Amino acid sequence: MEKKADIKTLLQSDELGKEVVVKGWVRTKRGSKNVAFIAMNDGSTIKSIQIVVEINSENEKALSNIHTGAALSVNGELVASTGSGQKVEVHAKNIEILGVADPDEYPLQPKKHSLEFLREKAHLRFRTNTFGAIARVRHAMIFAIHKYFNDNGFYNIHAPILTGSDAEGAGEMFQVTTLDLENIPKNEEGKVDFSGDFFGKAANLTVSGQLEAELAALALSKVYTFGPTFRAENSNTSRHLAEFWMIEPEVAFFDINDDMDLAEDMLKYVIQYALDNCMDDLEFLSKRLLEEEKNKKAEERSMELIEKLRFVLNDDFVRITYTEAINILRNSKPNKKKRFQYVIEGWGADLQSEHERYLVEKHFKKPVIITDYPKEIKAFYMKQNDDGKTVRAMDVLFPQIGEIIGGSQREEDYDKLYTRMKEMDIPEESMWWYLETRKFGTVPHAGFGLGFERLILFVTGMGNIRDVIPFPRTPQNLEF
RNA sequence: UCCUCCUUAGCUCAGUUGGUUAGAGCACCUGACUGUUAAUCAGGGUGUCCUAGGUUCAAGUCCUAGAGGAGGAGCCA
Numbered sequence: 001m002e003k004k005a006d007i008k009t010l011l012q013s014d015e016l017g018k019e020v021v022v023k024g025w026v027r028t029k030r031g032s033k034n035v036a037f038i039a040m041n042d043g044s045t046i047k048s049i050q051i052v053v054e055i056n057s058e059n060e061k062a063l064s065n066i067h068t069g070a071a072l073s074v075n076g077e078l079v080a081s082t083g084s085g086q087k088v089e090v091h092a093k094n095i096e097i098l099g100v101a102d103p104d105e106y107p108l109q110p111k112k113h114s115l116e117f118l119r120e121k122a123h124l125r126f127r128t129n130t131f132g133a134i135a136r137v138r139h140a141m142i143f144a145i146h147k148y149f150n151d152n153g154f155y156n157i158h159a160p161i162l163t164g165s166d167a168e169g170a171g172e173m174f175q176v177t178t179l180d181l182e183n184i185p186k187n188e189e190g191k192v193d194f195s196g197d198f199f200g201k202a203a204n205l206t207v208s209g210q211l212e213a214e215l216a217a218l219a220l221s222k223v224y225t226f227g228p229t230f231r232a233e234n235s236n237t238s239r240h241l242a243e244f245w246m247i248e249p250e251v252a253f254f255d256i257n258d259d260m261d262l263a264e265d266m267l268k269y270v271i272q273y274a275l276d277n278c279m280d281d282l283e284f285l286s287k288r289l290l291e292e293e294k295n296k297k298a299e300e301r302s303m304e305l306i307e308k309l310r311f312v313l314n315d316d317f318v319r320i321t322y323t324e325a326i327n328i329l330r331n332s333k334p335n336k337k338k339r340f341q342y343v344i345e346g347w348g349a350d351l352q353s354e355h356e357r358y359l360v361e362k363h364f365k366k367p368v369i370i371t372d373y374p375k376e377i378k379a380f381y382m383k384q385n386d387d388g389k390t391v392r393a394m395d396v397l398f399p400q401i402g403e404i405i406g407g408s409q410r411e412e413d414y415d416k417l418y419t420r421m422k423e424m425d426i427p428e429e430s431m432w433w434y435l436e437t438r439k440f441g442t443v444p445h446a447g448f449g450l451g452f453e454r455l456i457l458f459v460t461g462m463g464n465i466r467d468v469i470p471f472p473r474t475p476q477n478l479e480f
Numbered sequence: 481u482c483c484u485c486c487u488u489a490g491c492u493c494a495g496u497u498g499g500u501u502a503g504a505g506c507a508c509c510u511g512a513c514u515g516u517u518a519a520u521c522a523g524g525g526u527g528u529c530c531u532a533g534g535u536u537c538a539a540g541u542c543c544u545a546g547a548g549g550a551g552g553a554g555c556c557a
Contacts, residue, residue, distance in 0.1 A: 113491065117491070208557090239556085404557075450557070
């Protein structure tokens with residue numbers, strides 16, 4: 001008996017006449033009186049292999065139990081196809097049904113389903129072309145990111161997922177406890193007494209691995225984290241998740257310009273990797289996007305997916321300061337005509353999504369990196385500029401996605417960092433270890449956070465972040 | 481959390497200024513067809529019109545509340 005072969009391998013094989021075993025799930029079955037055709041997919045590729053069955057009295061019964069979704073094991077002969085849709089196909093000698101899928105109950109049909117419907121069927125949606133393609137692209141991007149950093153001398157660091165620090169300032173945190181929630185111990189002041197909790201203190205899920213990555217960078221020079229991240233914000237948008245994956249490189253002896261170079265080089269590398277390794281899936285996702293947007297007006301349609309990816313590779317990202325961005329926005333048509341919901345009055349205002357989109361999609365028409373933001377609207381750890389007003393932050397903005405990367409050069413001066421922490425009410429006692437790195441052999445360093453799912457949104461052309469992670473966690477949604 | 485929109489067959493959706501028996505395509509079943517490409521052609525059954533109230537001679541359609549979903553905003557990756 002031949003060993004089972006991946007459909008991906010078989011479709012590229014030229015060993016015609018070979019006896020093969022194929023296992024997978026039925027996508028469609030069709031046929032006439034004498035012959036049936038089964039499109040079978042095993043997820044190794046977006047392409048299905050065609051199984052041809054001569055109908056006879058022996059297999060008639062089995063065939064009637066084969067519907068979309070059924071799992072089959074087929075042995076037969078790999079032959080050149082006489083049909084026009086494929087080069088090779090399998091002439092079945094024997095078909096075994098491994099698992100039936102009752103068509104009255106199985107929700108996936110060989111037709112277009114809405115993404116919302118499939119979100120409610122997240123346990124089955126891997127079996128669709130779209131979600132199979134996304135899963136494969138997602139894997140390729142994970143691999144490409146590790147490869148990029150490995151090939152460039154970075155070390156991967158596992159930042160902790162449980163944290164005792166609640167001062168990272170990146171957002172609301174999920175609390176973790178083994179206390180009995182029906183009977184919460186209180187101290188004399190009436191506050192929760194964590195002394196009997198698992199860690200003897202309040203614990204949370206991490207909102208960022210950055211601070212820990214900094215510690216590692218100040219010894220290993222070039223490090224990155226790639227781990228799950230949790231934000232308990234009540235965010236209900238197509239680009240936020242309560243649980244997402246973040247890549248956070250941190251590099252000693254880097255300034256903000258080195259940081260921007262790294263961000264741009266890395267993004268271009270992983271996008272090129274997708275083009276080199278995922279073309280079948282990208283072509284499908286491109287067609288899917290065209291189909292989805294065919295009823296939109298021409299000016300509302302997005303650029304064709306593969307063209308868009310190449311476009312990002314071929315151009316330098318625009319780099320401007322916050323001050324320059326404000327000046328462009330202040331003199332822009334929508335601002336003068338008061339078309340922005342938030343009209344830019346002057347320096348110091350935070351940039352809203354509409355402003356970022358104007359800069360990226362209308363004004364520059366390419367990815368934009370904005371630097372040197374007012375210190376009031378950025379985190380305590382960012383390197384302060386000599387002007388006393390701005391910090392060396394950098395945000396990378398992509399079309400449609402908005403902010404895909406947020407980063408900065410870090411404040412390495414102990415006194416400046418300490419003063420800023422006091423100003424922003426960051427409790428010193430929970431951050432002593434962070435401050436100590438500025439006391440012992442401090443050096444300039446920089447890093448950034450890349451939202452992995454936002455990258456996948458961009459590469460796949462999908463519109464909702466809940467569709468690029470297998471099991472999305474969002475407010476009021478913890479199914480599967 | 482705020483604003484707007486949506487919820488009709490297993491799925492995708494139509495349903496006019498409120499009007500009598502609620503519609504189509506797909507899926508499914510039956511039949512036809514010598515190899516199809518989401519096969520095609522013919523025939524067949526399919527409904528808590530999201531839920532609870534209300535207005536009306538009459539509600540899928542109008543009003544109120546609730547539930548679920550989507551889009552946008554804020555927070556950000």
